[in-house]
Amino acid sequence: MAGFVLRDCRLFAGPVDLTSVNNQVMLSCELEQRPTTAFGDAGWRTLLGGLFSTGIDAAGQWEAGVDAAAAVMPVDPASWDGLVGRQAHPWTACPESADVGSLAWFTAAQRSSYKLGGEVGQVAPWEAKAASSGPLLRGVVVHAPGVPRSTAGAGPGSNRGPLSASQRLYAAVHVLSVTGTASPSITVRVESDSDNTFATPTTRATFSAASAAAGRGQLVQVAGPVTDTWWRVAWTVTGTAPEFLFLAAFGVA
Template sequence: MGKIVLLNSRIFAGAADLTGASNKVELASEFEAKDATNFGSQGWKDVVGGVAATSITGGGQWEAGDPGKVDDAAWAALSGRGHTPWTICPESASAGELAWFTDGLNTSYTFGGQVGEVAPWEAKAAGTSPLLRGVVAHPPGTPRTAAGSGTALNLGPLTTGQRLYVALHVLSVAGTASPSLTVSVESDDMSATSRATFASATSPGGQVISVPGPITDSWWRLSWLVSGTSPSFLFVASVGIA
């Protein structure tokens, strides 16, 4: 991929698709540099990596009145002191496309500005998992009304100490008689093996799960079960290894 002008991207935070209400998003990850200088350092400062941290900053045009709007989603995450998955990916958000994601604790939310201006918002979150450079595992625009499985992705095996992380954003839920969506992550060498399952979703929201290594399988995919009367779910998921 060559140089780009940042014009179009998809931004998901929990149950909210912030794409049409955002004009700014920044992800950062860093390690503390711990001083380990000693007499054997030959006069040069010696440092080792300490605790890692991830931060997320987003901003744009304020909207409210629905769980998928920024005000509702940001306030619920902030007041509930809960963790919210964030996923940033290209505009098409197709399976296999590059995705950056993490699980974050919302630490601040600001909105409002000058008279006559489009009402702005800004939110910040501190990562509670690694910043993952992964891929989209399920696109947001395909409604799921019955059980199925997603695109198989060749992500590679997990070595000892590695984990496969999966972020799930349930964007909308429709149907009667308690519609429910249960998403699992599977690996496949010759036949699919279930590795982890998200809590069943009956309302919009976000979750992150991880699968510990070692696992020698290279191919990974999502599968889902759907229940209820006339159920329909829109969700997006991203997956990566750290």
């Protein structure tokens, strides 16, 4: 396989699209190695895999401005709220693009550090670290972030296959902008069906309603067994003249 240069990576953290102010992202996944060496192992060390852990390192150009309840959130309020809020929210990294069907790596992670500021005369930088509070998922984008939604609807289907009794489908949603009046909100749900027509869809999980002030980055899971093979997101909206931009991704583990 040919080498690959990171040029159009997309990064989303909770309710913010970091792409235009981000120039570095690294995901790491580690498996603890627990020794089980005993007499009779012929002098060789033996190990068992323990717990997984995932870390995220990101950096870019700092920007501030509006408060955390604004329609589109910049780096500073989102980073600060993520750190002091002490809550895990989804992080999604797309190595090439965030179009429907694009590869997406995502997890629920809690910010563990936030750095800002640097030398005089230099572009103001930011750095952030986050530690996972769940599995690292290798999945796909099922709703692209650049498609505005103002009425109830459903996204395209994705053939993620059936779920065995030991599997779960994980879904991440990042509500990136909220506009409108009369308290606009969007409620996203996960649906499945036996084929791509979605003639009789079944709701498998529902995210909390997302508004300008709350619920804009969430992760849900669907436990198996599920025999349906096709999956999608659907949504309802409230408010006067509402419009929303959001990204959604699915992964199975």
